[in-house]
Amino acid sequence: MEKSVAARTFGRSEPLVKSGYHHGNLRQALVEASLLLIAEQGPTGFTLSEAAKAAGVTPAAVYRHFGGRDDLIAEVARQGFDIFAALMHYAYSDGKPTALAAFEATGRAYLAFARKYPGHYMAMFESGLNLNAHPDVALVASKARQVLEQAAEGLSQHMPPNKRPPATMFSAHIWAMSHGVVELFMRGNGAKSPFSPEDLLEAGIGIYLRGLGLLPPDR
Amino acid sequence: MEKSVAARTFGRSEPLVKSGYHHGNLRQALVEASLLLIAEQGPTGFTLSEAAKAAGVTPAAVYRHFGGRDDLIAEVARQGFDIFAALMHYAYSDGKPTALAAFEATGRAYLAFARKYPGHYMAMFESGLNLNAHPDVALVASKARQVLEQAAEGLSQHMPPNKRPPATMFSAHIWAMSHGVVELFMRGNGAKSPFSPEDLLEAGIGIYLRGLGLLPPDR
DNA sequence: TGTACATCAGTGAACGCGCGTTCACTGATGTAC
DNA sequence: TGTACATCAGTGAACGCGCGTTCACTGATGTAC
Numbered sequence: 251m252e253k254s255v256a257a258r259t260f261g262r263s264e265p266l267v268k269s270g271y272h273h274g275n276l277r278q279a280l281v282e283a284s285l286l287l288i289a290e291q292g293p294t295g296f297t298l299s300e301a302a303k304a305a306g307v308t309p310a311a312v313y314r315h316f317g318g319r320d321d322l323i324a325e326v327a328r329q330g331f332d333i334f335a336a337l338m339h340y341a342y343s344d345g346k347p348t349a350l351a352a353f354e355a356t357g358r359a360y361l362a363f364a365r366k367y368p369g370h371y372m373a374m375f376e377s378g379l380n381l382n383a384h385p386d387v388a389l390v391a392s393k394a395r396q397v398l399e400q401a402a403e404g405l406s407q408h409m410p411p412n413k414r415p416p417a418t419m420f421s422a423h424i425w426a427m428s429h430g431v432v433e434l435f436m437r438g439n440g441a442k443s444p445f446s447p448e449d450l451l452e453a454g455i456g457i458y459l460r461g462l463g464l465l466p467p468d469r
Numbered sequence: 470m471e472k473s474v475a476a477r478t479f480g481r482s483e484p485l486v487k488s489g490y491h492h493g494n495l496r497q498a499l500v501e502a503s504l505l506l507i508a509e510q511g512p513t514g515f516t517l518s519e520a521a522k523a524a525g526v527t528p529a530a531v532y533r534h535f536g537g538r539d540d541l542i543a544e545v546a547r548q549g550f551d552i553f554a555a556l557m558h559y560a561y562s563d564g565k566p567t568a569l570a571a572f573e574a575t576g577r578a579y580l581a582f583a584r585k586y587p588g589h590y591m592a593m594f595e596s597g598l599n600l601n602a603h604p605d606v607a608l609v610a611s612k613a614r615q616v617l618e619q620a621a622e623g624l625s626q627h628m629p630p631n632k633r634p635p636a637t638m639f640s641a642h643i644w645a646m647s648h649g650v651v652e653l654f655m656r657g658n659g660a661k662s663p664f665s666p667e668d669l670l671e672a673g674i675g676i677y678l679r680g681l682g683l684l685p686p687d688r
Numbered sequence: 689t690g691t692a693c694a695t696c697a698g699t700g701a702a703c704g705c706g707c708g709t710t711c712a713c714t715g716a717t718g719t720a721c
Numbered sequence: 722t723g724t725a726c727a728t729c730a731g732t733g734a735a736c737g738c739g740c741g742t743t744c745a746c747t748g749a750t751g752t753a754c
Binding site: 271272297298299309310312313318319 | 739743748
């Protein structure tokens with residue numbers, strides 16, 4: 251049941267294609283092959299067979315590690331939410347001159363994540379994955395969401411209590427704007443903008459925070 | 470080449486399924502069948518064959534009217550952008566007590582469109598349609614975008630010229646937030662929010678506009 | 689240390705399926721005479 | 722008004738394809754003795 255350390259180490263260093271009859275780390279290799287395929291062709295174009303082929307393995311072998319195609323995508327998304335949550339957490343707690351700066355860093359981190367982990371991002375948000383059918387993914391996803399809401403909560407302390415909107419609400423606003431910027435202006439569809447997604451989002455968040463009274467009305 | 474008025478009228482009143490050997494209005498019937506299928510199963514699940522079947526016709530008949538599956542989706546999207554632009558235009562010019570109110574109405578209209586025309590919306594924004602491959606769709610899409618930018622331009626007049634952000638920019642902000650709200654909080658994925666998408670977006674736009682100095686800092 | 693054995697991650701062949709697309713055709717419709 | 726004909730929107734059979742999934746199997750690996 252327990253693999254030897256050597257076996258695991260060997261598996262780690264053999265990222266995508268197997269060497270002998272046994273692969274050593276096929277499960278993760280399949281996840282990584284899927285990532286590349288999804289990033290290239292979108293979650294629609296992704297197929298179990300291609301992922302298996304890219305990992306140097308027969309399609310049937312996939313079923314030793316996953317329940318099927320859906321399960322494989324779900325695992326990609328799960329790992330994505332995990333990375334996402336960690337990245338957000340890091341961006342928030344590390345950019346800590348002020349709660350405000352930390353919050354802005356969180357917004358930038360969102361875009362950075364979408365750029366750096368396109369396969370994960372697509373599996374998470376564009377694959378039509380039903381979170382209810384994959385409770386383990388839903389769990390990690392809500393953990394990620396909590397990081398965002400915690401950041402919003404921290405920021406909320408700096409507002410006069412009587413006109414504080416709920417933290418969940420403006421966390422949702424920032425999330426929505428970030429996601430919208432990614433979908434509309436960072437994808438390869440024809441919709442062009444004269445601004446980079448990063449500049450666009452930063453300006454947008456700035457204006458929004460000013461609206462909350464957290465930034466001075468003039469610069 | 471020119472159909473009789475009677476034939477066209479008959480075709481109009483016979484929306485989805487043909488009566489005789491000739492359909493009369495198969496082209497539009499296919500578009501409408503596709504709309505239902507896309508709304509139900511997402512753009513991924515949509516197939517040319519099912520659309521043909523729903524219209525009461527052999528798959529091969531589709532090729533009398535469209536170049537293929539892609540062309541059919543593109544036409545759905547094109548009609549969507551057309552409706553979208555009209556709706557936005559109407560919302561803007563009709564909600565005209567003030568430029569501000571008109572702009573807010575535009576935001577609400579965005580959500581209303583996504584709710585009322587889910588098949589169109591999905592074909593437009595979630596089908597992975599490449600606008601560059603369909604110049605006619607790109608044209609209507611940019612027309613729709615211009616409506617949004619025109620609304621932003623009108624609003625821009627009410628700001629002191631020295632600290633006016635470009636209209637294209639805050640049009641993009643509102644569009645992004647609207648789109649993000651639709652994708653994250655109006656779809657059947659597990660992500661729940663304690664607020665309705667409509668309330669969420671209205672509050673978000675309000676805060677944003679306050680940040681622009683277009684609303685008083687306090688309510 | 690060497691041998692027998694259990695484990696189980698892989699193979700490879702096969703399946704049924706529905707897809708998009710093509711092709712020669714057919715039959716309803718409108719028009720010319 | 723009636724008939725011959727051109728048009729062209731539909732049929733239906735067929736295709737090749739790649740998909741996800743299953744199954745009995747095989748062979749590499751680690752372990753017990």
